[in-house]
Amino acid sequence: MKIRVQSIHFNADKKLLDFIQKKVDKLDQFFDQIISGEVYLKLENVEDEANKISEVKLIVPGGTMFAKEQCKSFEEATDLAIESLRKQITKHKDKTRAKLSEHKTILANGEVADY
Numbered sequence: 844m845k846i847r848v849q850s851i852h853f854n855a856d857k858k859l860l861d862f863i864q865k866k867v868d869k870l871d872q873f874f875d876q877i878i879s880g881e882v883y884l885k886l887e888n889v890e891d892e893a894n895k896i897s898e899v900k901l902i903v904p905g906g907t908m909f910a911k912e913q914c915k916s917f918e919e920a921t922d923l924a925i926e927s928l929r930k931q932i933t934k935h936k937d938k939t940r941a942k943l944s945e946h947k948t949i950l951a952n953g954e955v956a957d958y
Contacts (some may be wrong), residue, residue: 844871846880853886859917867899874932878902880923899924901932908932913923924928 848860867880879885883898897920898911910927914920 844852844868844877844880846882848882848884850884851886853884855884855917859884862918863921866921870901870925870928870932874903874930874936876904877932878904882921887913895920897921897924901928902933903932905935908935 844867846864848855848863863882866881870877880900881900883896883900885898887894887895887896892915893913895915895917896913897917898909899921901908907931908928908931910924910931912920912923912927914923
């Protein structure tokens with residue numbers, strides 16, 4: 844899957860970029876129709892240690908999915924955001940399957956109205 848990573852106000856190292864790519868690629872196990880993804884890494888100017896923000900946006904057929912997490916490290920924030928997206932993907936797949944099976948049932952029973 845094609846993923847674009849943007850680090851805002853800092854330069855992300857290769858190790859972090861590889862980590863993010865590996866984590867996002869695991870989402871293909873749950874839904875193979877993901878078109879592309881965007882990851883935004885931000886440093887927030889606060890006194891709290893948890894000043895690293897990871898935002899992940901996935902483009903899938905029928906819409907987009909988005910997750911944003913703030914933690915002490917980019918790795919932890921990305922992990923949590925990916926887990927949130929995994930849940931969204933599972934829910935999206937369940938809804939899509941339910942609609943598809945509903946349509947198949949209607950067609951199989953011949954409940955299509957003649958106009």
